[in-house]
Amino acid sequence: MNLIQAPRGFLFSAVAAGVRKDGRIDLGLIVSERPASAAGVFTTNRVAAAPVLLCRRHLAAGRGMARAIVANSGNANCATPNGGRVAERTARAAAQLLNIEPRHVLVASTGVIGLPMLEEQIPSALPRAVERLSPESFEEVARAIMTTDTRPKLAFRAMGRGPRAARVLGMAKGAGMIHPRMATMLAFVMTDAAAAPARLQRLTAAAAARTFNRISVDGDTSTNDTLCVLANGAAGPVAEARLAKALEEVMGELALAIAADGEGARKLVKIEVRGARNEAQAETLARAIANSPLVKTAIAGGDPNWGRILSAAGASGASFDPARASVILNGVTVCRRGVAADFDEEALGRSLAQAREVDVRLLLGAGRARVRFHTCDLTEEYIRINASYRT
Amino acid sequence: MNLIQAPRGFLFSAVAAGVRKDGRIDLGLIVSERPASAAGVFTTNRVAAAPVLLCRRHLAAGRGMARAIVANSGNANCATPNGGRVAERTARAAAQLLNIEPRHVLVASTGVIGLPMLEEQIPSALPRAVERLSPESFEEVARAIMTTDTRPKLAFRAMGRGPRAARVLGMAKGAGMIHPRMATMLAFVMTDAAAAPARLQRLTAAAAARTFNRISVDGDTSTNDTLCVLANGAAGPVAEARLAKALEEVMGELALAIAADGEGARKLVKIEVRGARNEAQAETLARAIANSPLVKTAIAGGDPNWGRILSAAGASGASFDPARASVILNGVTVCRRGVAADFDEEALGRSLAQAREVDVRLLLGAGRARVRFHTCDLTEEYIRINASYRT
Numbered sequence: 001m002n003l004i005q006a007p008r009g010f011l012f013s014a015v016a017a018g019v020r021k022d023g024r025i026d027l028g029l030i031v032s033e034r035p036a037s038a039a040g041v042f043t044t045n046r047v048a049a050a051p052v053l054l055c056r057r058h059l060a061a062g063r064g065m066a067r068a069i070v071a072n073s074g075n076a077n078c079a080t081p082n083g084g085r086v087a088e089r090t091a092r093a094a095a096q097l098l099n100i101e102p103r104h105v106l107v108a109s110t111g112v113i114g115l116p117m118l119e120e121q122i123p124s125a126l127p128r129a130v131e132r133l134s135p136e137s138f139e140e141v142a143r144a145i146m147t148t149d150t151r152p153k154l155a156f157r158a159m160g161r162g163p164r165a166a167r168v169l170g171m172a173k174g175a176g177m178i179h180p181r182m183a184t185m186l187a188f189v190m191t192d193a194a195a196a197p198a199r200l201q202r203l204t205a206a207a208a209a210r211t212f213n214r215i216s217v218d219g220d221t222s223t224n225d226t227l228c229v230l231a232n233g234a235a236g237p238v239a240e241a242r243l244a245k246a247l248e249e250v251m252g253e254l255a256l257a258i259a260a261d262g263e264g265a266r267k268l269v270k271i272e273v274r275g276a277r278n279e280a281q282a283e284t285l286a287r288a289i290a291n292s293p294l295v296k297t298a299i300a301g302g303d304p305n306w307g308r309i310l311s312a313a314g315a316s317g318a319s320f321d322p323a324r325a326s327v328i329l330n331g332v333t334v335c336r337r338g339v340a341a342d343f344d345e346e347a348l349g350r351s352l353a354q355a356r357e358v359d360v361r362l363l364l365g366a367g368r369a370r371v372r373f374h375t376c377d378l379t380e381e382y383i384r385i386n387a388s389y390r391t
Numbered sequence: 392m393n394l395i396q397a398p399r400g401f402l403f404s405a406v407a408a409g410v411r412k413d414g415r416i417d418l419g420l421i422v423s424e425r426p427a428s429a430a431g432v433f434t435t436n437r438v439a440a441a442p443v444l445l446c447r448r449h450l451a452a453g454r455g456m457a458r459a460i461v462a463n464s465g466n467a468n469c470a471t472p473n474g475g476r477v478a479e480r481t482a483r484a485a486a487q488l489l490n491i492e493p494r495h496v497l498v499a500s501t502g503v504i505g506l507p508m509l510e511e512q513i514p515s516a517l518p519r520a521v522e523r524l525s526p527e528s529f530e531e532v533a534r535a536i537m538t539t540d541t542r543p544k545l546a547f548r549a550m551g552r553g554p555r556a557a558r559v560l561g562m563a564k565g566a567g568m569i570h571p572r573m574a575t576m577l578a579f580v581m582t583d584a585a586a587a588p589a590r591l592q593r594l595t596a597a598a599a600a601r602t603f604n605r606i607s608v609d610g611d612t613s614t615n616d617t618l619c620v621l622a623n624g625a626a627g628p629v630a631e632a633r634l635a636k637a638l639e640e641v642m643g644e645l646a647l648a649i650a651a652d653g654e655g656a657r658k659l660v661k662i663e664v665r666g667a668r669n670e671a672q673a674e675t676l677a678r679a680i681a682n683s684p685l686v687k688t689a690i691a692g693g694d695p696n697w698g699r700i701l702s703a704a705g706a707s708g709a710s711f712d713p714a715r716a717s718v719i720l721n722g723v724t725v726c727r728r729g730v731a732a733d734f735d736e737e738a739l740g741r742s743l744a745q746a747r748e749v750d751v752r753l754l755l756g757a758g759r760a761r762v763r764f765h766t767c768d769l770t771e772e773y774i775r776i777n778a779s780y781r782t
Binding site: 044045046047048076078079080081083112113114115116218219220221222223291292293294297298300301303305306307308310311312313314315316318319320322334335338339340378379380382383384386387388 | 435436437438439467469470471472474503504505506507609610611612613614682683684685688689691692693694696697698699701702703704705706707709710711713725726729730731769770771773774775777778779
């Protein structure tokens with residue numbers, strides 16, 4: 001990662017609003033000093049949290065322009081009796097303090113579903129947050145949105161060289177309930193490149209499809225998945241291809257960081273499906289392997305149990321010819337054209353047990369499409385975290 | 392469960408063939424003394440094990456008639472280089488010893504995928520198995536097919552009263568890689584009722600759809616799922632409705648036993664979706680809740696974290712109105728019409744922690760369809776078992 005520099009014209013701050021009972025910093029604020037194009041990709045879960053509903057409304061009402069994002073951890077504001085009002089009041093309070101329109105404020109929440117929220121808690125913490133706004137505080141915001149994440153997640157790209165190059169800065173939180181169908185839990189990306197709202201939305205959706213939509217921790221799609229991208233144009237126009245590349249690289253890095261920091265994870269698992277007829281087939285197969293608890297527990301145990309990989313692929317619903325399928329584990333061919341290959345199982349087991357990254361490749365021999373997908377191993381720690389998440 | 396009596400005209404035996412390295416009994420033989428109608432339901436996994444392919448072929452060649460089932464644990468005979476030959480030779484050896492046609496022998500295997508098999512191992516153990524055949528040894532067969540199961544699974548129904556009532560006896564093995572889309576891992580059902588092959592197949596498929604297809608341990612569909620039903624008519628004809636009921640009850644009991652004995656399971660989880668528009672919608676929702684690792688770890692931890700239930704339903708792909716959905720956990724309404732209900736969380740937590748069975752109900756308020764689905768909690772023990780399954 002390059003040295004991170006905030007895109008021009010963005011301010012950040014984070015404070016403890018008391019949503020989290022442990023007193024940790026739990027409220028982040030991101031402000032663009034000038035009107036910014038805004039793009040959003042949200043959860044496909046039928047049960048959408050109040051902040052997701054508000055973001056969709058505000059993006060439509062604001063014609064794809066926004067000025068601020070308010071994000072909290074500690075409570076998902078989903079299935080909360082007064083949830084709509086909490087989100088509304090948060091947006092109105094921020095708008096008033098920043099002297100902008102409420103429809104230009106986006107709101108995002110993460111935490112437990114179904115807990116009540118005090119309506120005044122976030123609004124009454126916002127003045128402190130506004131006071132502390134600065135161009136340097138982006139890492140504090142990345143920390144404020146953490147739940148079971150073990151580290152903040154930031155990614156940065158400069159588009160070009162020299163002091164005038166436009167910048168893209170992204171941050172995200174992940175950990176559990178990660179199986180984004182549209183975006184990941186919470187991710188915010190800021191750029192000082194200029195891009196009209198429609199174009200920004202198109203670039204954002206395309207990048208999300210190839211990054212956040214290709215990771216999984218546990219196959220559970222959250223009710224709060226939110227990706228917001230703000231482009232305020234402070235660095236002027238940038239060629240579309242260059243902006244698209246920077247956005248995808250930043251989102252890809254964040255997605256990888258989320259997979260590597262999945263709840264209880266000790267290993268990052270890179271799954272690549274090659275030789276597919278088309279990308280959709282490859283993605284279905286990769287997703288099925290990534291979501292198989294048996295594949296993920298075998299990897300946790302350093303067991304080259306490739307039969308589970310083949311079985312997960314077979315159960316995916318995608319049609320392929322098992323007699324042409326090969327499996328390669330950390331560079332070792334373990335299954336060639338549907339049957340066991342000759343390999344040193346003990347040596348491979350030892351190397352898997354030590355590896356921090358495990359490469360799983362499935363070759364189909366049917367075409368030229370290829371897809372990469374990321375997940376993590378499934379350990380006893382995942383169970384410990386989630387059996388007592390609320391205590 | 393009633394006192395189990397083998398259906399008339401069936402013989403059973405089990406021996407140690409050496410497929411399992413620990414020397415445990417690993418080979419089961421079931422023989423009908425007279426020609427029996429045979430019905431089969433097999434895995435939908437694109438990667439089907441050699442015994443599954445053989446069963447499909449033999450059922451077609453034998454026009455739905457069969458005389459024997461040979462089943463082994465310790466090796467799934469899937470993606471095994473000489474797998475087809477092993478299955479063929481097993482059937483031929485059994486046919487020769489029993490003086491029947493090879494196409495009237497069905498073969499089933501369970502265990503690790505991709506391990507080589509010695510072609511002579513099962514054929515050379517079969518003479519001992521044939522010698523020991525008896526009407527009483529059914530429990531030994533149920534034990535021979537166990538892998539990580541902690542107990543043998545048997546179910547029995549008499550169709551009517553008195554000594555002449557026709558009988559249905561079923562046995563199954565489950566434990567892991569359980570997410571049957573057609574049937575469960577291995578299940579054999581024997582009846583002395585008479586039923587023509589086509590009718591038996593119809594009744595079998597219908598019963599499997601409502602029993603084995605409505606359980607899940609880990610969402611992984613095995614390559615070896617096999618359900619075989621043999622009806623030898625030794626007790627004469629039985630009314631179709633009565634036979635259908637007995638088959639469904641026996642399969643339902645086996646399915647429940649598989650869910651309760653899932654790898655690492657401490658609790659049986661009964662999921663009921665009510666008030667659905669139709670059965671397909673209800674089943675999609677119930678399956679999604681049953682497959683959510685977050686729901687299952689919360690239940691393992693005795694945590695009434697119902698937000699995860701609602702979220703899993705929302706991510707299922709089935710459309711429903713969250714604002715009309717309610718959730719009831721062990722009789723306590725925790726979510727009413729989409730938002731948190733007022734309930735004593737600590738008391739419910741304590742009762743969940745102690746319960747051996749947890750009832751999850753999702754009410755949709757959209758129609759009259761209802762579906763029951765069974766799964767188990769997800770514990771650290773599941774991870775321990777599967778991180779080192781082969782060692």
